[in-house]
Amino acid sequence: MPRPSVCVYCGARAGTRPSYTAAAQATGAMLAARGWRLVYGAGDVGLMGEVARAAMAAGGQCFGVIPAHLYNREVGKRDLSTFIITEDMHERKKVMYMNSGAIVVLPGGAGSLDELFEVLTWRQLGLHAKPILLLDTEGYWQPLMALLRHLVAEGFADASLLDYVELLPDVAALESRLATAFG
């Protein structure tokens, strides 16, 4: 890995609140300022586009991965440091995961949840130990945490599941946590 790399999953839409966009921009700028490479889904839409544009504007390294069939729909962002087109969604997720040392999840929709649950279940199975960090802007992830606690309470997951995701209230806290992870 050329430098510490952070995989960011987030919405292909901007969501309803300006604070989601602000958090995405702050995340991109923070990664660039730290010299950490952004690995993401290469779209130029929604929060995905916000993170990448902010990182690029601040002189950061961006590694984008997009499947051919989404290139038009998510407006494949070609002016990245590295831009890769994959055959399908599975390959996209694999390339993003393999090229990152930490996972960050910003507010997003079903696609972001799919990506989150894949790395979470892999963590549960002991396949990796990468930190999975949820940026809890506006308490966005509280319903997800309630659902995870419900799974544990009802006996469908070990309590350790709750240790595999970490909530960070803001980008400053996220930055500190990543700094610890990258030593």
Ligand code: AMP
């Ligand atoms: P969303 O959170 O729904 O806005 O989606 C965020 C990103 O996740 C978009 O780039 C989607 O194309 C992507 N995505 C959605 N479903 C999947 C999937 N099954 N595998 C990989 N990426 C996905």
